[in-house]
Amino acid sequence: MRAVVIGSGVGGLSAAIRLSAMGLEVLVLEKLGGPGGRASVHQAQGFTFDMGPTVITVPPFLEDLFATKPGDPRLYPDFPQEEGLAHTERYVKLVPLDPFYRLHFPDGTHFDYKDDPEHLQREIARLAPEDLEGYRRFEAHARALFQKGFLELGFTHFGSLLDLLKVAPDLSFEALDQVVELCRKHGLEGLVAVNTTLERPGLKSPLAEEAGGLSGRPLKGRSLEVLRYLAGVKDLTLVSVGGVESPMDVWERLKLGARLVQVYTGFVYGGPLFPRRTLKGLLRLMEAEGVRSLTELWVSIP
Ligand SMILES: Cc1cc2nc3c(=O)[nH]c(=O)nc-3n(C[C@H](O)[C@H](O)[C@H](O)COP(=O)(O)OP(=O)(O)OC[C@H]3O[C@@H](n4cnc5c(N)ncnc54)[C@H](O)[C@@H]3O)c2cc1C
Numbered sequence: 001m002r003a004v005v006i007g008s009g010v011g012g013l014s015a016a017i018r019l020s021a022m023g024l025e026v027l028v029l030e031k032l033g034g035p036g037g038r039a040s041v042h043q044a045q046g047f048t049f050d051m052g053p054t055v056i057t058v059p060p061f062l063e064d065l066f067a068t069k070p071g072d073p074r075l076y077p078d079f080p081q082e083e084g085l086a087h088t089e090r091y092v093k094l095v096p097l098d099p100f101y102r103l104h105f106p107d108g109t110h111f112d113y114k115d116d117p118e119h120l121q122r123e124i125a126r127l128a129p130e131d132l133e134g135y136r137r138f139e140a141h142a143r144a145l146f147q148k149g150f151l152e153l154g155f156t157h158f159g160s161l162l163d164l165l166k167v168a169p170d171l172s173f174e175a176l177d178q179v180v181e182l183c184r185k186h187g188l189e190g191l192v193a194v195n196t197t198l199e200r201p202g203l204k205s206p207l208a209e210e211a212g213g214l215s216g217r218p219l220k221g222r223s224l225e226v227l228r229y230l231a232g233v234k235d236l237t238l239v240s241v242g243g244v245e246s247p248m249d250v251w252e253r254l255k256l257g258a259r260l261v262q263v264y265t266g267f268v269y270g271g272p273l274f275p276r277r278t279l280k281g282l283l284r285l286m287e288a289e290g291v292r293s294l295t296e297l298w299v300s301i302p
Pocket residue numbers: 006007008009010011012013029030031032035036037038039051052053054055056057
């Protein structure tokens with residue numbers, strides 16, 4: 001079997017190595033003069049310029065690639081198990097730079113960025129002590145994002161619908177507690193709250209007695225109630241749905257801790273411009289409350 005990889009950036013080259021380890025005959029096509037893509041270098045007047053990356057953040061990924069053997073293509077989505085850099089060093093020698101960066105400022109001062117968190121804080125304290133507290137908060141936030149986004153979600157397969165569980169609004173709080181426990185037990189990522197309801201809350205329509213699930217505005221109150229109840233569950237991702245029809249509805253749910261908000265019925269009645277209108281309105285609400293990003297909002301939720 002043959003495979004064609006278009007582009008010889010690090011992504012294309014890695015894919016080509018893995019495909020050839022699977023036994024495929026691989027052809028790599030590149031439109032520029034040489035390989036490397038954004039990671040290529042430019043040489044001029046005796047100098048070599050990095051065109052893009054300067055920091056190799058996770059050397060074990062390179063080692064994993066260089067350790068790839070025919071018939072053992074290592075396609076598993078795990079954090080690389082390889083220790084050391086023996087395979088890499090058969091091809092290239094990685095030399096740690098100390099410091100990583102030296103930033104020069106026009107007033108003659110400089111800032112060294114090293115592989116040493118305490119040194120970094122000392123450098124900030126030396127040049128801009130008023131920024132130290134903010135840096136520490138940023139560092140804690142970045143650490144939490146790295147843990148979740150890279151170490152956990154980076155190796156999570158999202159192909160299964162079973163990663164999210166949708167709950168009925170008609171469940172009692174006790175039943176919701178049991179659902180949360182089941183999600184934890186089975187390692188689910190989160191909950192979508194809520195589906196349509198079998199109740200007919202406050203409905204006076206002659207159609208109220210019709211069978212089936214009810215969606216839209218009559219569901220709003222219960223959907224919010226369930227979200228408020230689940231808001232204390234910090235280890236599951238919450239997706240809120242049910243009766244959303246305005247930017248304020250979305251904003252309210254995000255402030256309660258929902259990471260995603262879904263709209264179904266509101267979209268039907270709101271028409272094709274509904275998402276645009278809602279997002280613009282949401283931005284205005286965020287501006288009015290001085291919230292610059294959703295990350296900032298979520299970090300502020302206790
Ligand atoms: C300034 C800068 C600094 C960075 N710093 C870092 C860093 O410190 N650490 C880090 O890990 N990452 C860094 N990055 C990110 C890193 O460079 C990229 O993520 C990585 O190089 C992307 O590789 P890629 O193979 O996905 O894409 P690319 O490198 O963009 O490769 C795509 C290739 O496909 C080719 N191509 C596209 N279309 C066609 C076509 N139709 N036919 C043939 N060829 C085609 C292109 O010419 C190119 O060679 C930096 C990026 C930049 C720009």
